[in-house]
Amino acid sequence: MCRIMNSLLLMITTLLYSACQPSAEEITLVRQGRSEYVIVLPEQATKAESKAAGIFRDYIQRISGAALPVITELQYKDQPAVFIGNTSHSAGPAEIHGEGYFAGSKNKQLFIRGGSGQGVVYGVYYTLQTYMGCRKDAAGPAVIPTVKDIRLNGAISDLREPAFLYRESYYPPSMDAEYLAWHGLHRFEDLWGIWGHSFFKILPPDTYFKEHPEYYSMVNGKRQPLQLCLSNENVYTLTVEWFKKAIADNPDAMYWSIAPQDGGGGCTCDLCRKADAEEGGPQGSLIRFVNRVAKQFPDQHFTTLAYGYTAKAPLKTKPGANVFIMLSTIDAFRQEPLAQASSAAGFRKNLEGWEATTGNLFIWDYTTQFTNYLNPFPDYGNLQSNLQYFATHHVKGVFSQGSGETYGDMAEYNSYVQAALLWQPDADIKKITSDFLKGYYGPAAPAMGQYLDALTNAVKSTRAVLDIYGNPIYSSHDYLSPVQTDLYSGFLDKAEAAAGNNPLYLRRVYNTRLFLEYAVLQQSRFYGTDKYGYLQPDGTVNPRWPQRVQKFVAQCKTAGVQELAEGGLSPDAYAQEWQELFSRKWVKSLALGAAVTLVNPYTPEYTPKKERTLTDGLTGGNDFSYNWLFTYGKDMIATIDMGSSKTIRQIQMNFLQDARHYIFNPTQVLVETSVDGTHFNSAGVKDIPVPEEDYAVRINPYTFPVSGTAARYIRITARCPVTLPDWRLVEGKKAALCCDEVMVE
Known part of the structure; x- marks a missing residue:
C-alpha cells in the first residue's frame, strides 16, 4: 500500500509541476552549429555539479559542434542559459529526494538539478537521452546523433526519484563508469x-x-x-x-x-x-x-x-x-x-x-x-x-x-x-523493453522481441525449473528441448537477416546466438552417440563438431566471455576440454547399453540419464552435472546385466572428487561377478584412504583385472564416507559419490 501511495504522490507531484509551468516556447539550444546559450553553475559548485556541466558541454559539442561556455552565477548576465545544479535561478520542486533529479524548462531556459550524490549527473544523462537522442545501451562509446540544430520542443518538467537507495545490476556494462552514471547505477x-x-x-x-x-x-x-x-x-x-x-x-x-x-x-x-x-x-x-x-x-x-x-x-x-x-x-x-x-x-x-x-x-x-x-x-x-x-x-x-x-x-x-x-x-516494462531492443538491435528488434517472448513462454508452457545452479542438460526435455531450440534459432535467423550488412547490429545478434549454441554444445555431450550428440553412431566424432566448437570459442572472445561459469573455464580452456573429448578413444565396452539395477537411489536432479549413466559409453568430465551417477549420502551398489555370459579380463570405473560440492572418493570399492545373478564372487577390492585437504577437481580411475572370468553380471559396491573429512565438515551436509563409466573389456 505504501509503495502505491508513494508512486501516486510522485505522479501527482510531477503533474502539478507540469501544470504549474507556463506553456514554454521551443528552446533552440543550437542553431546551425552555433549557440547563444551558456551553462551556469552555482558560485560554489559541488564536484558533481561541475562534472555534470562538463558532460553536458561535451555532448552538445559532439552533437552539434557548438561549444557552450561554462560560467558561474555571478558572471551570468541574463542571456539564454542552461542552469545546472542548485543555482538561485531555479525551477521545479524545492526538494529532490535521494539521488533524484529534475529536468525542466521555463522562459526558454533549461534547468537540471539533482538531489544528493550523483543526482545532477544522472539528470544530465537523462536529458541527453530523452531530448537529444543520445544513447548508451551497453559498455563502450555512446551513440550520439550528429546535427546542426538542437531543439527542445514544448514545456519540460521531469522529476525522477529512485525507489531504492542502493541500485546495482552486476553485468559487464556496469564495468563502464559512464554506463553506471547514465543509468543511475552503483558498484x-x-x-x-x-x-x-x-x-x-x-x-x-x-x-x-x-x-x-x-x-x-x-x-x-x-x-x-x-x-x-x-x-x-x-x-x-x-x-x-x-x-x-x-x-x-x-x-x-x-x-x-x-x-x-x-x-x-x-x-x-x-x-x-x-x-x-x-x-x-x-x-x-x-x-x-x-x-x-x-x-x-x-x-x-x-x-x-x-x-x-x-x-x-x-x-x-x-x-x-x-x-x-x-x-x-x-x-x-x-x-x-x-x-x-x-x-x-x-x-x-x-x-x-x-x-x-x-x-x-x-x-x-x-x-x-x-x-x-x-x-x-x-x-x-x-x-x-x-x-x-x-x-x-x-x-x-x-x-x-x-x-x-x-x-x-x-x-x-x-x-x-x-x-x-x-x-x-x-x-512500463513493455516500453522499456521496446526502447532497449530498438536501440541495441536496430532493425533486428522485432525478431529479437519474438526470441525473448518465445523463451519466456516456453518456460511457462513446459513447466520448466530455472535453477541458478542448473544446467542445459536438465532443461533438454522442456524449454531447451531440440524442438524449442530450433524455434528460437529461427527467430535469430530472422534477426540476422533484418540486421543486413550493419556490422554493429549483426555482431550483437551473433553474440546473442552464443547462448543457444552453448546449450546445444553442452547437450551434445549428454546425447553422445544418440541424435543431437557430438558422436556418430559408431563412436567417431561428428566431423562438423570441431569447427563448430572453434567458431563458438572465437565468438566468445569477441563478445567478452572471460569464464563460462562462476570460477569456471575460460574460452580457451573450454576449447581444450573439447579437444580432449575429440581425442578420447572410444572404448566399446562389453557392458555398453547394459541394464543397471541400483540398491540405493541416485539423485535425479544430477543424474538425467538415470541408471543408464553407467553404461552409455560416455565418460564424465570435471563437471558433476555431466554423465555422472550421483548418489548422496549412501553407498552406490550397482548390478550390471550384460545380457549373456561373456569372458572379461578387466573392469574399470571412474569416481569424481570435488570437495567444493561435497563429492568424495568412496572409502572402499568392491567388484563382484556372477553367472546367474544370485551367486557372486569377489573380483577385487580397493580400500581408499581419507583424503588430505584438497579442493582440486579430480577424476580417479580404479581398475580391476579379472583374468578371463566368464560372467553375465557385475556388481559394484562403492562405500560412501560416513562423515565428511574434518577440513570439509559442515553441519547438515553429507558426502556424495559420483561414478562413471563402468567399462568392461
Whole structure:
C-alpha cells in the first residue's frame, strides 16, 4: 500500500509541476552549429555539479559542434542559459529526494538539478537521452546523433526519484563508469570499504589460526577455520582495530561489511551457542557482534549477510541504527515471481521477519545461472514483479547479481531493464523493453522481441525449473528441448537477416546466438552417440563438431566471455576440454547399453540419464552435472546385466572428487561377478584412504583385472564416507559419490 501511495504522490507531484509551468516556447539550444546559450553553475559548485556541466558541454559539442561556455552565477548576465545544479535561478520542486533529479524548462531556459550524490549527473544523462537522442545501451562509446540544430520542443518538467537507495545490476556494462552514471547505477567497489563475505578479510586464518585457533568456529567439538568465533573478546578487539585503520585509509566509503564466509560452520562453543539459543539461531551471535562493532563507529554504515545459516531474523536483538541487513534470495527457483514461488517461501518468511526488526534492508538477488553463464536463463518476465515485491516490503537497496565482468545470457538487456526498474519498479516494462531492443538491435528488434517472448513462454508452457545452479542438460526435455531450440534459432535467423550488412547490429545478434549454441554444445555431450550428440553412431566424432566448437570459442572472445561459469573455464580452456573429448578413444565396452539395477537411489536432479549413466559409453568430465551417477549420502551398489555370459579380463570405473560440492572418493570399492545373478564372487577390492585437504577437481580411475572370468553380471559396491573429512565438515551436509563409466573389456 505504501509503495502505491508513494508512486501516486510522485505522479501527482510531477503533474502539478507540469501544470504549474507556463506553456514554454521551443528552446533552440543550437542553431546551425552555433549557440547563444551558456551553462551556469552555482558560485560554489559541488564536484558533481561541475562534472555534470562538463558532460553536458561535451555532448552538445559532439552533437552539434557548438561549444557552450561554462560560467558561474555571478558572471551570468541574463542571456539564454542552461542552469545546472542548485543555482538561485531555479525551477521545479524545492526538494529532490535521494539521488533524484529534475529536468525542466521555463522562459526558454533549461534547468537540471539533482538531489544528493550523483543526482545532477544522472539528470544530465537523462536529458541527453530523452531530448537529444543520445544513447548508451551497453559498455563502450555512446551513440550520439550528429546535427546542426538542437531543439527542445514544448514545456519540460521531469522529476525522477529512485525507489531504492542502493541500485546495482552486476553485468559487464556496469564495468563502464559512464554506463553506471547514465543509468543511475552503483558498484559495490565504489560504495563499500569491504564487501560481502568478509570475516576472513578481517581476520585471515593464514595469519591467526595456527597461534589462535580459539578465534575461529568450533564445529563438532573442534576449532576449525570455517567462520569466526563471535563470542571471543579478542576477535572483537581485533575487528575494531582493523576497522579503525580501514576507515582512516578509506574515509569516503559508505558501507563496511561484517559477514560470514560463504558456507556453513558457524561456531558452537558454549558462549556462541548460548547467544544463538536466545535468538533462535546463529544469526543471534552475528547480529550482537555486528551491533557491538558498529556502535564504535556511529558515523559509519555497516552491512551483514542474512544468508545460509544466518538467513532468519533474530528473536530479540534488533540491528543497530547504522547496521544494514542484506538478505539473500539464493534458495529460490526463478521460473516464477518470488512473491508466489513455493521455493521462495523461506525467503518470504525471512523477509517479513527482517522487515519487522529493521528499516535498513537490502536484497542480494540473482538473475543468472552461475554454473553456466551463457545458458539461456529466461527469468526476464519476473524482473519487474520481483523488484515491485521488494519495494512493497520497504527494501532500501538491491544487488542484482548477474554474470559480473564476464558476458552472460542477455547481459545488456538484463542490465538495462534492471536499471530502469530500480528507479521506478512500476514503469512500463513493455516500453522499456521496446526502447532497449530498438536501440541495441536496430532493425533486428522485432525478431529479437519474438526470441525473448518465445523463451519466456516456453518456460511457462513446459513447466520448466530455472535453477541458478542448473544446467542445459536438465532443461533438454522442456524449454531447451531440440524442438524449442530450433524455434528460437529461427527467430535469430530472422534477426540476422533484418540486421543486413550493419556490422554493429549483426555482431550483437551473433553474440546473442552464443547462448543457444552453448546449450546445444553442452547437450551434445549428454546425447553422445544418440541424435543431437557430438558422436556418430559408431563412436567417431561428428566431423562438423570441431569447427563448430572453434567458431563458438572465437565468438566468445569477441563478445567478452572471460569464464563460462562462476570460477569456471575460460574460452580457451573450454576449447581444450573439447579437444580432449575429440581425442578420447572410444572404448566399446562389453557392458555398453547394459541394464543397471541400483540398491540405493541416485539423485535425479544430477543424474538425467538415470541408471543408464553407467553404461552409455560416455565418460564424465570435471563437471558433476555431466554423465555422472550421483548418489548422496549412501553407498552406490550397482548390478550390471550384460545380457549373456561373456569372458572379461578387466573392469574399470571412474569416481569424481570435488570437495567444493561435497563429492568424495568412496572409502572402499568392491567388484563382484556372477553367472546367474544370485551367486557372486569377489573380483577385487580397493580400500581408499581419507583424503588430505584438497579442493582440486579430480577424476580417479580404479581398475580391476579379472583374468578371463566368464560372467553375465557385475556388481559394484562403492562405500560412501560416513562423515565428511574434518577440513570439509559442515553441519547438515553429507558426502556424495559420483561414478562413471563402468567399462568392461
